[in-house]
Amino acid sequence: MPIPLDTYRLRNGLFVTLSEDHSAPIVAVNLWYHVGSANEREGRTGFAHLFEHMLFQGSEHVGANEHFELIQRAGGTLNGSTWLDRTNYFETVPSNQLAVALWLEADRMGALLPAMTQQKLDTQRDVVKNERRWSVDNQPYGTWWERLPSLAFPPSHPFHHSLIGSFEDLTAASLEDIEQFFRTFYTPDNAVLTIAGDFDPAEARALVEQYFGDIPRGVGKPPLAAMAVPARFGEWRREVVEDDVMLPRLFLAFRSPPFGTDGYYAASVCGAVLGMRRGSRLHRTLVREQEVASEATAFTFDLSEGSDLLIIDVTARPGVGVELLETAVAVQVDQLRRDGVTGAEVERAVALIETDFVSAMQSAGERADKLSQFATYFGDPALANVQTDRYRAVTASAVNAFAREALGADNRVSLVYVPRSGEAAA
Amino acid sequence: MTTAPRPAPGSPRDYSFPSIERSTLPNGMRIAVAPMPRLPLVTVLALVDAGASCDAAGREGAASLTIRALAEGTTRLDGATLTEKFELLGTGLSSSSDWDDATAHIAVTPERLDPAMALLGEVLTTPAFAPKDVERLKGERLAELMQQQVEPRGLADDKFAEYLFVPGSRYALPEGGSMTSVRALDAGQLRALHSARYVPGATTLVFAGDVTSARAVQLAERAFGGWHGAMPPGARVDDRVSSAGRQVHIVNKAGAPQSELRIGHGGVPRSHADYFAIVVMNALLGGLFSSRINLNLRERNAFTYGARSSFEWRRGAGPFVVSTAVKTEVSDAAAREILLEIGKMREEKVSADELSLATAYLDGVFPIRYETTNAVAQAIAIAQVYGLGDDYYTRYREHIRAVTADDVLRAAQNFLHPENLLVLAVGDATAIRAPMEQLGAGAVSVHEAPAEDGAPA
Numbered sequence: 001m002p003i004p005l006d007t008y009r010l011r012n013g014l015f016v017t018l019s020e021d022h023s024a025p026i027v028a029v030n031l032w033y034h035v036g037s038a039n040e041r042e043g044r045t046g047f048a049h050l051f052e053h054m055l056f057q058g059s060e061h062v063g064a065n066e067h068f069e070l071i072q073r074a075g076g077t078l079n080g081s082t083w084l085d086r087t088n089y090f091e092t093v094p095s096n097q098l099a100v101a102l103w104l105e106a107d108r109m110g111a112l113l114p115a116m117t118q119q120k121l122d123t124q125r126d127v128v129k130n131e132r133r134w135s136v137d138n139q140p141y142g143t144w145w146e147r148l149p150s151l152a153f154p155p156s157h158p159f160h161h162s163l164i165g166s167f168e169d170l171t172a173a174s175l176e177d178i179e180q181f182f183r184t185f186y187t188p189d190n191a192v193l194t195i196a197g198d199f200d201p202a203e204a205r206a207l208v209e210q211y212f213g214d215i216p217r218g219v220g221k222p223p224l225a226a227m228a229v230p231a232r233f234g235e236w237r238r239e240v241v242e243d244d245v246m247l248p249r250l251f252l253a254f255r256s257p258p259f260g261t262d263g264y265y266a267a268s269v270c271g272a273v274l275g276m277r278r279g280s281r282l283h284r285t286l287v288r289e290q291e292v293a294s295e296a297t298a299f300t301f302d303l304s305e306g307s308d309l310l311i312i313d314v315t316a317r318p319g320v321g322v323e324l325l326e327t328a329v330a331v332q333v334d335q336l337r338r339d340g341v342t343g344a345e346v347e348r349a350v351a352l353i354e355t356d357f358v359s360a361m362q363s364a365g366e367r368a369d370k371l372s373q374f375a376t377y378f379g380d381p382a383l384a385n386v387q388t389d390r391y392r393a394v395t396a397s398a399v400n401a402f403a404r405e406a407l408g409a410d411n412r413v414s415l416v417y418v419p420r421s422g423e424a425a426a
Numbered sequence: 427m428t429t430a431p432r433p434a435p436g437s438p439r440d441y442s443f444p445s446i447e448r449s450t451l452p453n454g455m456r457i458a459v460a461p462m463p464r465l466p467l468v469t470v471l472a473l474v475d476a477g478a479s480c481d482a483a484g485r486e487g488a489a490s491l492t493i494r495a496l497a498e499g500t501t502r503l504d505g506a507t508l509t510e511k512f513e514l515l516g517t518g519l520s521s522s523s524d525w526d527d528a529t530a531h532i533a534v535t536p537e538r539l540d541p542a543m544a545l546l547g548e549v550l551t552t553p554a555f556a557p558k559d560v561e562r563l564k565g566e567r568l569a570e571l572m573q574q575q576v577e578p579r580g581l582a583d584d585k586f587a588e589y590l591f592v593p594g595s596r597y598a599l600p601e602g603g604s605m606t607s608v609r610a611l612d613a614g615q616l617r618a619l620h621s622a623r624y625v626p627g628a629t630t631l632v633f634a635g636d637v638t639s640a641r642a643v644q645l646a647e648r649a650f651g652g653w654h655g656a657m658p659p660g661a662r663v664d665d666r667v668s669s670a671g672r673q674v675h676i677v678n679k680a681g682a683p684q685s686e687l688r689i690g691h692g693g694v695p696r697s698h699a700d701y702f703a704i705v706v707m708n709a710l711l712g713g714l715f716s717s718r719i720n721l722n723l724r725e726r727n728a729f730t731y732g733a734r735s736s737f738e739w740r741r742g743a744g745p746f747v748v749s750t751a752v753k754t755e756v757s758d759a760a761a762r763e764i765l766l767e768i769g770k771m772r773e774e775k776v777s778a779d780e781l782s783l784a785t786a787y788l789d790g791v792f793p794i795r796y797e798t799t800n801a802v803a804q805a806i807a808i809a810q811v812y813g814l815g816d817d818y819y820t821r822y823r824e825h826i827r828a829v830t831a832d833d834v835l836r837a838a839q840n841f842l843h844p845e846n847l848l849v850l851a852v853g854d855a856t857a858i859r860a861p862m863e864q865l866g867a868g869a870v871s872v873h874e875a876p877a878e879d880g881a882p883a
Contacts, residue, residue, distance in 0.1 A: 001465060001466065023464045024441065024793050024797060025438065025439035025440070025441050025793055026793055026794055026797065061432065064725070065716065065721065065725055068715045068716050069716045069783065072714055072715065072716055072783065072786075072787045073782065073783055073786045073787060073790075074435065074786070074790060075786060075787055075789060075790010075791045075792075075794070076790065076791065076794070077791060077794060092794050093790075093794075094435075094438055094439075094790050094793065094794075095438075095439055096435045096436035096437055096438045096439065097435050097436075097790070098436075099433035099434075099435070099436070100432070100433050100435065103430065103432060103433050106430075122728075123725065123726075123728045124728075125728075126728035126753075127724055127725075127728050127730070127731055128731075129753075130684070130728070130729070130730050130731040130751070130752070130753060131731040133683045133684045133751070133753065134684060134730075134731050134751045135731075137683050137684075138578055138682055138683050138684045138751070139577070139578075139579075140573065140576050140577050198439065210430055211430055244576050245573070245576060246572045246573050246575060246576055247569060247572065247573060277509075277513055277518045278497070278509050278513075278518065279506075279509040279510045279512075279513040279518075284506055284509075287562075287566075288505065288506060288562070289506075291562055291565065294565070294566050294569040294570075315569075317565060317566075317569060318565070318568065318569050318572055344514070347514060348510065348513045348514050351513070351514060351515065351516030352513055352516055352517075352518065354516055354535075355467070355516040355517055355533060355534065355535065358465055358466065358467050358535070359467060359533055359798065359799075359800070361465065362464070362465055362467070362797055362798040362799065363797045363798060364797065
C-alpha cells in the first residue's frame with residue numbers, strides 16, 4: 001500500500017512533498033533541516049541542539065513560547081529533535097489548522113533573528129544544561145551516546161563529538177553564533193517540507209508559496225570534514241567506564257554500510273536477527289537460555305554518510321561479571337559470522353520489520369517524517385515506498401556476506417560500563 | 427520576508443471515534459470490535475480484570491509477573507517456540523499489567539490473523555508457568571529494582587508512593603512488587619492467580635483495525651470458546667494517605683547534579699463525577715507545555731528541562747503529583763515555586779483565555795490521539811476497565827467544551843490540598859537539606875538510598 005505523494009521545489013530551493021490521506025481530519029507538517037551536530041564548529045559542541053531550542057523562542061511575528069501555545073490552542077502536537085546529521089521540526093494539527101502550522105514554520109525560517117535576545121539564549125542554555133544533567137549526567141549509563149560515537153569515529157570526523165555538548169561549549173555559545181548558524185543552515189535550500197494527511201493540494205500549494213516563497217535562498221554551507229572512513233575499524237577497541245551503576249552493560253559496535261545502501265538492509269536484518277524482540281538470537285541465548293543478561297537488543301544508528309553503526313546493547317544479570325557477559329556476546333557474534341543465519345531467521349526479522357513499518361505509517365506525523373527523511377538524504381521521498389521491498393529482497397546469503405565482512409574481531413568497539421569499585425553487585 | 431498576516435483557522439471537519447460493535451460469547455467473554463479498514467493491520471488486545479490491585483498482601487508483583495509469564499510458554503509450546511511462532515507472523519506478544527488490569531496484545535496483518543488468534547487463545551487459556559521461566563522473570567524484575575536504586579527518576583516515583591500511602595496499602599509498593607515480595611513469589615502462586623482471575627467472565631477481547639465483527643467473533647469463538655469461569659469478586663485497594671500536614675523527605679544520592687522532585691498528595695478515583703473539570707484544571711496547572719508550572723520552572727526560571735503535574739487515574743484514589751528534575755542548587759527555590767503555583771490555582775478563577783488553552787487543546791487533539799489501531803484498542807480497554815460506557819468517546823469533546831472557569835476553580839479548591847503536600851527529593855542531602863528546612867513545607871527527614879537487599883542501609 002504505497003504512500004501517495006507529489007513533490008516540487010520552490011524557486012528558493014525549498015523541496016516540498018505533499019501526501020494526501022483523508023481518512024481522519026488531521027494534517028502533519030514536517031520540516032527537516034540538513035544540519036546536525038556534525039556541522040558544529042570547534043568549541044561549539046551541543047550548538048545544533050541548543051539552536052533547536054531557540055527556534056521555539058519566537059520569531060519576528062511570534063512571541064516567546066507562542067509557537068507552542070498557538071499549536072496547542074489549535075489542538076495540535078509538536079516538537080523538534082536534533083540528530084548527528086539533521087534537525088527536524090514537526091506539528092500534527094486538525095486539518096482546518098494547516099495554515100497556522102505552515103505560517104509558524106515559515107516565520108521562523110524567514111525571520112528568526114529579530115526575536116533573538118541574550119536573555120532567551122541564557123535561559124535556553126540553562127534549560128539545555130538541565131537536559132544534559134537529566135539525560136546524561138544523572139542517569140545510569142547516560143554517557144553512552146556521547147562515548148560511543150567518540151570511540152567509533154576519529155577525532156577529526158564530524159560524528160565524533162558530543163551531540164548534547166559540553167557545559168563549557170554551551171556556556172560559550174553567543175548570539176553571534178546564533179546569527180551565523182541561522183544564516184548558514186536555516187535556509188529554504190537546506191530544508192525539506194512535507195505535508196501529510198487531510199488537506200486540499202491546491203490550497204496547500206498556495207499557502208506554501210505565500211508563506212515560504214519569498215524567503216531568500218542561502219549562500220551555501222561549508223563542506224563537512226571528510227566523512228569517509230574505512231569500512232572496518234581495523235582493530236577491536238575497548239573502553240571501560242566505571243559509573244554509578246549496579247549492573248555491567250556492554251555496547252558492542254560495528255561499522256556498517258550507510259543508511260539506504262544495499263548493504264544497509266543486510267546489516268539491519270542482521271541486527272534484527274541478533275537483537276530484535278525476544279525471539280532474536282541474543283535474547284534467546286543470553287537472556288532465556290544462559291541467563292547471563294537481563295536485556296539484549298541490537299539496532300543501527302541509520303547514518304547516511306561515511307559509515308553507519310550496528311550496535312549490540314546487553315545488560316548483565318545480577319551476579320554476572322563483565323568478562324562473562326562480554327565472552328557470551330562474542331560467542332554469539334562469532335557463531336553467527338562463522339555459521340551464518342537461517343532463512344527462517346531472516347523471514348522472522350523481515351516480518352517484524354514490515355509490521356512495525358505498516359504500524360508506524362498509520363500516523364500522519366510518522367508518514368511525514370519518513371518522507372522528509374528520504375527527501376533530505378536522497379532527494380527522493382518515494383524511496384519510503386520501496387522500503388518493504390528492499391527488506392524483502394534481503395536473503396540469508398546477503399546477511400551472511402555482511403556478517404563475514406563486518407562482524408569480525410577487526411571491526412569492533414566495546415564500550416563497557418561497570419559498577420564503581422566497591423559497588424559491585426553480588 | 428514573511429509579511430503574511432497570522433492565519434485564522436478554517437472550519438473544522440467532522441470526526442467520529444471508530445464505532446464499536448459489541449458481542450458476548452456463551453462463556454461470558456466480551457468482544458468489542460472497532461473496524462478501521464484503512465491499512466492492512468489488526469490489533470487484538472485481551473483485557474483481563476487482573477491488575478496489581480488484586481495482589482494479596484505479601485505477594486505484591488504477582489499480577490505483573492503472571493501476565494508476563496504468559497509469554498513464556500503454554501502446556502503445548504515452550505517459551506522459545508511460542509515466541510518464534512508469533513514473530514514469524516510478524517508480531518510479538520506484548521503483555522503487561524497496570525493497577526486495574528492486565529493486557530496481552532498483538533498487532534498483525536489480516537492474512538496472518540487466524541494463526542495469531544489461535545496462539546493468543548492458547549497463551550491466555552493454557553499457560554505453562556514453568557518454574558524455571560518464572561524464576562528467570564523474577565530475576566529480571568529483581569535486576570530492574572536493583573538498577574533503580576541508582577536511577578533517580580524511578581526511585582523518586584517509588585519513594586513518593588511509599589511515603590504517601592498508609593503502610594500496607596497496595597499503592598505504597600511498586601506495581602511490579604518490591605524486592606522482598608518478588609523474591610517470595612513462585613510458579614504455584616501465579617498458577618493460582620491465573621485460575622482464579624483469568625476467566626472469560628473477567629476478559630474482554632478488543633479488535634481494532636482491518637477486520638469485520640463477524641470474523642472477529644468467529645476467531646474468538648474458535649480460540650476461547652472452550653474456556654470457562656465467571657468474574658471473581660473485585661479487589662478494593664486501601665487508598666488512604668499516611669498522614670495529614672506537610673512533610674519533606676530527602677532520599678540521599680550523594681553528589682547528584684540534580685534533584686528529582688515529586689510534590690503532591692492523594693488524588694481522586696477515575697470514576698469521580700468531576701473528572702473533566704480536574705483534567706482541564708490539571709492541564710493548566712502542569713499538564714501542558716504552556717502550563718503554569720512548566721512555564722515558570724523551565725521558561726521563566728530555567729531550573730529544569732521540564733516540569734509537569736498529573737492525577738494518576740485508578741479505581742481507587744491514585745496520587746496527584748508534580749514531577750521535575752532541577753539543578754541541585756535550586757532545589758528549594760523550585761519546590762517553592764511549585765507550592766506557590768498550587769496555591770494560586772485555588773485562589774482565583776482562570777481567565778477565559780487561559781481556560782481555552784486547555785479546552786481547545788483537549789478538544790482539538792482528540793482525533794490525533796486515535797490514529798492507530800493500538801491507540802483505539804487501548805482506549806476501548808480503558809473505557810471497559812473504568813465502566814465509562816459506549817458513548818464515552820463520542821461525547822468526550824462535548825464534556826471538555828462544557829468545563830467552565832468556575833468548574834476549574836472548584837476542582838482546584840476541592841482536589842488540590844496545599845496543606846497536605848508531601849515533598850520528596852532524590853538528591854544530594856548534604857547540599858539540599860538545610861535549604862529544604864527553610865521551605866516551610868514541614869519537617870525534613872533524610873533517608874539513605876536503599877541498599878541492595880531493598881532494606882534501608
